[in-house]
Structure formats: structure tokens, C-alpha cells
Amino acid sequence: MKVSKRADVPPFFAMEVLRMANTKAAGGDTVFRLEAGEPGSGTPRGVLEAAHAALDRAHLGYTESLGLPALRQRIARHYLDYYGVTVAPERIIVTTGSSGGFILAFLAAFDAGDRLALVDPSYPAYRNMCAALGINVVRIPAGITERFQPTVELVDSLDPVPEGMIIASPSNPTGTLIERSRLKAIAEHAEARGIRLVSDEIYHGITYGERAETVLKFSDRAIVTNGFSKYFAMTGWRLGWLVLPTELIRPVERLAQNFFISPPAIAQFAALAAFDCSAELDANVERYARNRALLMKTLPEAGFGEFAPCDGAFYIYADVSRLTNDSEEFCQRMLHEAGVAATPGIDFDRERGRHFVRFSFAGPSEQIEAACDALKRWLR
Ligand SMILES: Cc1ncc(COP(=O)(O)O)c(C=O)c1O
Missing domain, CATH: 3.40.640.10 (Type I PLP-dependent aspartate aminotransferase-like (Major domain))
Incomplete structure (x- = not known):
């Protein structure tokens, strides 16, 4: 068959x-x-303790599809504390790993046949998810001179202009950052050209010099993907989040209701403690x-x-x-x-x-x- x-x-x-x-x-x-x-x-210990308490006390049923309101609020506070950016909790969607977030974001923002630009080398799931979803990947070959990251010039040379672009800073596999001024220039260029920027910020918190900046500083039309797997050391709990522009909240909510119903409840209760660890x-x-x-x-x-x-x-x-x-x-x-x-x-x-x-x-x-x-x- x-x-x-x-x-x-x-x-x-x-x-x-x-x-x-x-x-x-x-x-x-x-x-x-x-x-x-x-x-x-x-x-981390505090997360384990919160999970134990939730096992004893919480009703671990489905949560709202967009995530526990308390966790969405806690993540919003993290944006204020860590980056100094105000993000409304309504724009934050809790997902099943950031991997689950990609599926929702790609489906909500792009149609089959659209083009998504990404730098080579990149995290392989971007390109492989796009293949499964019928989104065409446009490669931006960047070498050691560009520190394996896109530049405005490289993005500007794409013809036709792609519908979307995904960036990751720090990147997997290279660990390189897009420095603040380059990130700002890329975000502004993307907005001006109507390119929906997806910024994978999962490695934020793990840097060895300059801190990584969030794209939300420069654009409220970009999509941010992030999660608890890397800095928060919670890979197996399968929890991530998206920060969405307002026009994508309802589409993502409808998709999340149908694809996942809700992210895992126990992981969400546990993650409430992660920001204090x-x-x-x-x-x-x-x-x-x-x-x-x-x-x-x-x-x-x-x-x-x-x-x-x-x-x-x-x-x-x-x-x-x-x-x-x-x-x-x-x-x-x-x-x-x-x-x-x-x-x-x-x-x-x-x-x-x-x-x-x-x-x-x-x-x-x-x-x-x-x-x-x-x-x-x-x-x-
Ligand atoms: C760049 C990048 N994004 C996303 C993920 C997926 O992480 P998770 O689904 O565990 O949140 C990974 C995992 O290695 C990664 O390297």
C-alpha cells in the first residue's frame, strides 16, 4: 500500500x-x-520539585491549547526581566517542544509552494519539515567569512523574494551569533520586503561573551521559537514556546487545537519553576x-x-x-x-x-x- x-x-x-x-x-x-x-x-532541581508537587496536587488533564495562562504570563515576564522587552502574554503560545512550535508556525505562516530561506549550514529539521509540508527551501550559502550567518546583502540577493526566512542565533551547528546590528538590519530588511522572519532563539542563555538579542527588539511581525530544552536543560519534557505577531495567534490556536489539543500538562507545571533555577x-x-x-x-x-x-x-x-x-x-x-x-x-x-x-x-x-x-x- x-x-x-x-x-x-x-x-x-x-x-x-x-x-x-x-x-x-x-x-x-x-x-x-x-x-x-x-x-x-x-x-534542574527546582523543576523536579515543582513536578513532584504537581503530581500530588494538580489535575493533570488537558490545558488550554495555547498553554497554561500562568506559564504564558511567566514567559512574558522573562522577556521583560532578561531582554527588557514588553510582550503581551496573549502573544505567547506554549508548544510541544520548539519542534512542535515550528510545525505550527510554518503551517500558520506559509502555504505549500511558498519559499523559506535559510542559511546553509542549518539545523536539519527546518529543511526536512519544510519538505514534508511542501514548502520550498531556498539556501543561503554562508561560509566562515560570514561566520555561517546570513547578511542583508545575501538576503537581498534572493530572487524572487522568499515568503519567509528562518535564522538561528546562536546557531546549530556552528554556535555563531548574529551580532545585534546585523540582526536589526536583517529584521528591518525582512519587514520592508514582506519576508516573514522566524527567529529560532532556543540557544539563548548559552553564550560565552555578548548575550544573544531577541528579534522582538526590532520587529513585532517576526515569529520567535524558543523552548526549555537547551538553557533550561529539559529536553525530555518536550516543552517550547512561540511568540507570535497578533495576526497569527488565532490561526496557530486553531492548528494547535487540532494537531496537539494541548502541550503536556505536567511539563507546563514543572516549567513554571524553571525561571527561578x-x-x-x-x-x-x-x-x-x-x-x-x-x-x-x-x-x-x-x-x-x-x-x-x-x-x-x-x-x-x-x-x-x-x-x-x-x-x-x-x-x-x-x-x-x-x-x-x-x-x-x-x-x-x-x-x-x-x-x-x-x-x-x-x-x-x-x-x-x-x-x-x-x-x-x-x-x-
Ligand atoms: C536549533 C534548534 N532548534 C530547535 C531544536 C529542537 O528542540 P526542542 O524540540 O527540544 O525544543 C533543536 C534541537 O537540537 C535545535 O538545535
Whole structure:
């Protein structure tokens, strides 16, 4: 019987490496895990306590489709506290992970056949979700000179003008930021040209110098996607949020009612406490910073090529063209011979990604130290 063409999307190679690494570890081999973009620290204590209290006391049924009003208000307060931006709670929609937010945002803002521009390299789900939804992806190839981020000139050169564009700052896989002035220029350009800008801000809070700025400072027509998986270290709770321009609230509400009914109740009650866990969460960021410094020193020593110093997130996207032409085969060898799991660049850039590997340093520092030693021995 029929299997749809729309389901024929490429796999997420990071998850394939994760499976191979699990198999190898289950066979008794030592594996250093630098493949998954997941905080190694686990859920913050205050969130766990709030979840326990909710299990005892809350009625964990469906919530409103747009999320618990108290959580929408708490997220709005976070915008005021953290960025100094006033956002009405009505514009905040709680979603099932930011992944669930993308589906709602893409469906509400774009029709099949519309064009969505994104930079290569980018988080693969953007392009693969678009493929499934019939949205055409327009690639903006950016290299190390642009720090793997779009510029106004690159966006302006797109012909025809796309209906939408997605940006991520800090980015996965490169960790680079779009600096404030460039973000402002891109947001203003997008608004002037009628391009619906989607700003993926999931790595905000994890930066190693300048803080990441929200696009909401420069545009109230842009869509923001964010969530509790990265800074808040709550991957498995599957909770995210959107900040929407007013004209998209009702369309997203109708879609959310039909697609998801509501985001998970227990996760929403628990997440109410997440904004008060900054001491623990900032300590995670300090650990990432130490891991980052070690990898930035070790990778060139071991023989890896150039990479843009990551300003945020927990990734280094290293050029491996001196070592291989085929990053997928290289990652498999690195896993089997050195015991280091990392993600091939083809996940993020189908063409140039053959020459890149992404290392995630979100894990425990001992793992990163051991991986650095193993890489040096392997490539000696
Ligand atoms: C750039 C980016 N956006 C979104 C996500 C999805 O996160 P979640 O669905 O867990 O919120 C990820 C996960 O790795 C990511 O790297």
C-alpha cells in the first residue's frame, strides 16, 4: 500500500550516530559522547520539585491549547526581566517542544509552494519539515567569512523574494551569533520586503561573551521559537514556546487545537519553576565554557581545520577537509577507532557538509577531556 512521498525526508544523522554509539557502548566499549545536542546535566532541581508537587496536587488533564495562562504570563515576564522587552502574554503560545512550535508556525505562516530561506549550514529539521509540508527551501550559502550567518546583502540577493526566512542565533551547528546590528538590519530588511522572519532563539542563555538579542527588539511581525530544552536543560519534557505577531495567534490556536489539543500538562507545571533555577543553570553554562575552551585548544592540535569560534550554544563545526572528503565515513571511523561519537556535517549542509564535523560539548567535562585525548592519539 501507499507510503507518502512527503514522508520521504532524510534522516537526522545525529540520531543515527547516537544509535550506533549506543550499540557500541552496550557491547562494552568506551564511547565519548559528543554527538547529541543535549545538556548532560539533567533537569534542574527546582523543576523536579515543582513536578513532584504537581503530581500530588494538580489535575493533570488537558490545558488550554495555547498553554497554561500562568506559564504564558511567566514567559512574558522573562522577556521583560532578561531582554527588557514588553510582550503581551496573549502573544505567547506554549508548544510541544520548539519542534512542535515550528510545525505550527510554518503551517500558520506559509502555504505549500511558498519559499523559506535559510542559511546553509542549518539545523536539519527546518529543511526536512519544510519538505514534508511542501514548502520550498531556498539556501543561503554562508561560509566562515560570514561566520555561517546570513547578511542583508545575501538576503537581498534572493530572487524572487522568499515568503519567509528562518535564522538561528546562536546557531546549530556552528554556535555563531548574529551580532545585534546585523540582526536589526536583517529584521528591518525582512519587514520592508514582506519576508516573514522566524527567529529560532532556543540557544539563548548559552553564550560565552555578548548575550544573544531577541528579534522582538526590532520587529513585532517576526515569529520567535524558543523552548526549555537547551538553557533550561529539559529536553525530555518536550516543552517550547512561540511568540507570535497578533495576526497569527488565532490561526496557530486553531492548528494547535487540532494537531496537539494541548502541550503536556505536567511539563507546563514543572516549567513554571524553571525561571527561578538560574544559579544551577548558569553553572551548566560555566561548564560548557570550560569544555569549549578545551576543545578549541585541542582540535587544531589534533589536526582538525578551521572553525568559527562559537559564541554560544554548545557546538563546534570543524572543517575536516584536510582529513577526509566524506564526513559520514569519517565519523563512523572516529567512533569505531577512537571511540568518539560526533555528527557529520551532511546533517546541516547536504553539499559542503561532507567537509565538516559537529562536536557537541554539552556533556560532562571528564567526557570532553577523555575525548580530546582520544582524538589526539587517534590522529597522531
Ligand atoms: C536549533 C534548534 N532548534 C530547535 C531544536 C529542537 O528542540 P526542542 O524540540 O527540544 O525544543 C533543536 C534541537 O537540537 C535545535 O538545535
